[in-house]
Amino acid sequence: MEKKSALDINNLKLIFHHISDLVFLIRVVDLQHYEIEAINEGYLGNYQTTKEDISGKRIEEFLGVDQGIKAIRRFQEAIIRRETLQFEEAYTFPEQGYRMFDITLVPIIEGNTVANLIGTAKDITEKRINEEQLVQSEKLSVVGQLAAGIAHELKNPLTSLKGFLKLIDFENKNPDIERYIKVMDTEFTRIEQIIEEFLVLAKPNKINFCHHRIDDIIEEVIELLNAQANMESIVLTTEYPDTLPQVYCESNQLKQVFINIIKNAIEASDDGGNITISINTSGEHIQVSIRDHGEGISKEDINKLGSPFYTTKKHGTGLGLAICKRIIEKHKGQLVIDSSIGHGTEITVILPINFT
Ligand SMILES: Nc1ncnc2c1ncn2[C@@H]1O[C@H](COP(=O)(O)OP(=O)(O)OP(=O)(O)O)[C@@H](O)[C@H]1O
Ligand SMILES: [Mg+2]
Structure with missing residues (x-):
């Protein structure tokens, strides 16, 4: 008995529709016009639509005019260069809002023309957010190290300045100078506060x-x-x-x-x-x-x-x-x-x- 091919049409359909990334086949009508020929169901839930709604639709009908034009520029680039194109691009959808994708476009060359484009789009929005958070926490840890150093360097001279100010205050009888001393004392306290704030960033004190x-x-x-x-x-x-x-x-x-x-x-x-x-x-x-x-x-x-x-x-x-x-x-x-x-x-x- 003939062995059943592992990649028969049903298996292919199964794979196609259950891939969690967006996979799509675009029919190239001409350099300005593109129709969606097939799109996998795995990602379709994101678009509040069904496969039947999408098939045969022009790309602008699916993505809106501005985003459609953005996509068409990429299609044109893949067709003219006749090579696989990989890029990151953001699209906005009514339900999902802003999403960032890692997109690959493969032109399918038949004879002398590109009749179709196969695309995959991986949603990398969360990955990007996590990377940004990492950068942010790295920034904070640099601030922490800086804080520890600055606090260490500033606390000692500040203590002696405050000490001498107290001494001047004690000896002083002139009301004008008294005013200056008050201002200086307030400013010293502010400097101390800033150092304390730095220290909280560097390491939370007693937990x-x-x-x-x-x-x-x-x-x-x-x-x-x-x-x-x-x-x-x-x-x-x-x-x-x-x-x-x-x-x-x-x-x-x-x-x-x-x-x-x-x-x-x-x-x-x-x-x-x-x-x-x-x-x-x-x-x-x-x-x-x-x-x-x-x-x-x-x-x-x-x-x-x-x-x-x-x-x-x-x-x-x-x-x-x-x-x-x-x-x-x-x-x-x-x-x-x-x-x-x-x-x-x-x-x-x-x-x-x-x-x-
Ligand atoms: N309730 C608020 N209304 C309007 N703007 C705000 C409010 N809270 C924060 N901001 C904005 O966020 C900025 C950062 O706030 P943050 O508390 O981190 O620093 P800051 O208040 O400027 O300085 P400080 O270190 O003295 O707190 C502020 O400068 C202000 O522009
Ligand atoms: Mg504040």
Whole structure:
């Protein structure tokens, strides 16, 4: 009996339709016109459509005019060069939004013409995001090393400067000089704060994870920041449910997170503004949202937030949110930023209640 070929038509169909990458066959009508002849089902779910809808469709009907033209340029390049083309390109779909693909296009040459193109497109969006996160964490570790060095170098001279300033203050009787001493003291304290912020980035000091109530932590933070808020007539309002679970966390670090976020909200708000701090639980997570009605952040700038040294403030160091991100990562949580220009900003910290 004749042995059945391993690659009979059914097997080929099975392979074709179950490959998770996008595989497609394009019919070249002429250099300007291309039709989709076949496309595998493995990826079809992404397009809210069925194979029948797509077959015979022009590429612009499938991808939209602008993206269709972008694809046609690539098809033309493969045809003219008569060689396999490999490139990375982003496309946007109604359901999936922005996706980045690694695409290979193979021109099928019959006689003297290219009658078809076979394409494969691998979705590499997540891979790219992960790579970017890696770059980001490498940046942070460089900042960490830098911080340790700078803190070490600066702390000693700063201590002697502060000591001598105290001595001058003690001996001084002149009220003018008294004013200068006050300014110098404030500035020294600011330098010390910056060094401390650097140190949190370099290595979180004493880590002591325990069960705490988030509302207690928030109350302490509000107590700390109320003076600053009051000076600008900004009201800090809280909204908590009656019962809240305890969260396994490093309370000093979480305090630092909420201080940085609420400070940003105060700095973004106009005099007389209102900032709402609300806590909600959902399933295994607790969410703390800080909402302000300040200037807001544009879509482009949201992506820059949390990069060390990114700041739009004259006296900002741009470390506030970078520190928050790092601490929240250590708690296996997430930082979600929702903002639009003119409408204000909502920053949500999502923490697992019982992470170990
Ligand atoms: N609630 C907010 N509303 C508007 N813009 C904000 C808000 N929070 C953060 N930003 C923007 O993000 C930038 C980075 O914030 P981040 O806290 O990291 O640094 P910073 O506040 O500038 O400096 P600092 O190190 O003193 O905190 C800010 O400069 C600001 O442009
Ligand atoms: Mg800040």
